[in-house]
Amino acid sequence: MQVLLDLFITFAKIGAITFGGGYAMLPILQREVVEKKQWATNEDVMDYYAIGQTTPGIIAINTATFIGQKTKGTLGGVAATLGVVFPSLIIISIIAYFLNAVSDSALLSSAFSGIRVSVYILILQAVLKLWKKAVIDKVGLIIFTIVFLLAVFTSYSPVYFVIFAGVLGVVSFRFLNKAVK
């Protein structure tokens, strides 16, 4: 029980001081989990990150679940995950409440008209960064183009595109591997 509480509190702390999740969490994880608590080694954390990326879901969540699981089994995984999302629940609920309450403020709506521009520019920036790692060859380019066009011009759920791309990836990966051999 002590360990579970410790996992929850430590990961709540990590969730509260990480801006942006994913890679931003890495140095904080190393300090809190590897150096202070010694629940995992640096190599473990890197492994969890790699797996967190290659499994569905948010990387930060996957990594937290992994470390919790390793430390104290299934309950540990649950405790660490609940811990890491806990600060978001509190902080975001307060902000959302406040924003909904003052949504008719003219000042705030002008501010958000500017913020919206920064949002899609930030998305563009993120896409360019992802592009370098994700679109590495012609197959990647084809998948990117098909999914992009379908997602813009149709209103199918992204779920179908993800399944389609996963299957296509497996098939073409097999095919390419055979071609090399």
Add this chain to the structure above:
Amino acid sequence: MLLTLYIEFFKTGLFAVGGGLATLPFLYDLSDRYGWFSYEQLADMIAVSESTPGAIGVNMATYAGFSTAGVPGAIIATLGLVSPSIIIIIILAHVLERFKQSTLVQGAFYGLRPASTALIAAAGFNFMYHDLINTSVYSGLQSLMDVINIKALIFSVVLYVIMQHRLFKHLHPVVFIAFSAIIGILFSF
């Protein structure tokens, strides 16, 4: 309502691959299908999620859940989002080595990475389109100037150029969001 919220966010957690904005296309889809929140609200959610601590995907789920059904909504949406991770990771922890070496997994992600990037790009494109093109104006008669939000277009180009500069390139997004808020107040797009 809450059950639908849980199921939809469970699906998001299950199919959103990668970190950061990977949940965005799914929230976009939710906005289309259920009308729980508008595109404008979604853009605001992203700005808030990027400017507050915590993983962006989690923040966005919490915000979307809160906007839809208050505090219970926030809790349910977040739990829905993390449930698949907990289930998958706990199963995986037992077959870790086999999983890492599996060509099936490598192959799947070979296809998923470009698809995930494309989905985020498409959501970003839709945002930009809705913000820059005024689709509600009465067609005909108006000049091009009425249809395109010129001020926002100019600012988006300026902002993009600023971000590429090496002095600003590594600044946290929250800096650009705060800067844009000020520009928004000054010029009101």
